[in-house]
Amino acid sequence: MKLKVLVVDDEALARSRLRTLLGDCTAPAADVLGEAANAVQAMTALQREVFDLVLLDIHMPGADGVALARSIAAMAKPPAVVFVTAHAEHAVQAFEVDAVDYLTKPVRLERLQQALQKVERAAHAGQRPKDDLPEEILIIQDRGRTERVPLAEVLYLKAELKYITVRTRTRSYILDGSLSELEEKYVAQFMRIHRNALIARRAVRALEKHFDPEEGEGWAVRLNGIDELLAVSRRQLSAVREAIAT
Structure with missing residues (x-):
């Protein structure tokens, strides 16, 4: 089955090149059913036709590609989005709007084929039950990688100086953000144990x-998977005891 593709780029030459490359893709194959030079044209095409994929440039006149991706995500049945741009510094934004992949110009055929395969896999994963929520993620930039x-x-x-340490079983990451904002966003998954620390509720092993x-003299919490102890403030002590008891 061929993927139905909308190509969005303000440069006609770039659209033509993508159309040629897509014609050479085979596993999966793709059909370009529409082209657009800006966000308005793209939304008009999306309202007329059902697409599986939008290949989307970021820098365009008017609303840029990231803004358009957010509008696409709000659709009842949004197509997958793959960004195609010369500006690699926008990779974090691409992931934040749930793009399936991020290609840099000039696009190579092999890399485009890989992106189409990701779209195909994502489409199959989208057939899961509606109550199976998508996996929540943190976007972290580390030594030039996203x-x-x-x-x-x-x-x-854990908040330390201007950054937040994100700890998994296997390693630590550095995240630029606000602990309070993370607490508010993920209150169902994390609880505050100290003014500078949130812990995963599911990971609590002992107090x-x-x-x-x-x-x-005080109290500390031990988590599954790591040996490190984390101090619990007197203010949060009763909430941690309750979490362990339930």
Whole structure:
């Protein structure tokens, strides 16, 4: 089955090149059923025709590709989005709007074919039951790389100086953000144990007496998967006890 594709780029030459490359893709194959030079033309095409995929440039006159991707995501049955752009610094934004892939110009046939395969796999995954919610992730930039860390793997989030340490069983990441915002967003999954720390509710193993050189006698929580103890403030102690008991 061929993927039905809408190509969105303000440069006619770029659209033509993508059309040629798509014609050479075989597993899966693709048909270009529409082209657009800006967001308005793209939305008009999307209202007229059902597409499986939108190949989308970021820098365009008027609304840019990221804004268009957000509009596409709000559709009742949105097509997959793959960004195609010369500007690699927008990779984080691409992941934040749930793009399936991010291609940099000039696009190579092999890389485009890989992106189509991701779209195909995502389409099959989309056939899951409606109550099976998509996996929540944190977008983390690390040494020039952009990584998607599943929230289900995170054991704790700890504010240190201007950054947040994101800890999984296997490693630590650095995230630029606000602990309060993360607490508000993921209140069902994480609980505050200290002014500078949130822990995954599912990961709590034990509450132990603990002596801290700075804060003296107190309590600390032990999490599944790591040996590190995390201090619990007196203010949060009863909430942690309750979490362990339930």
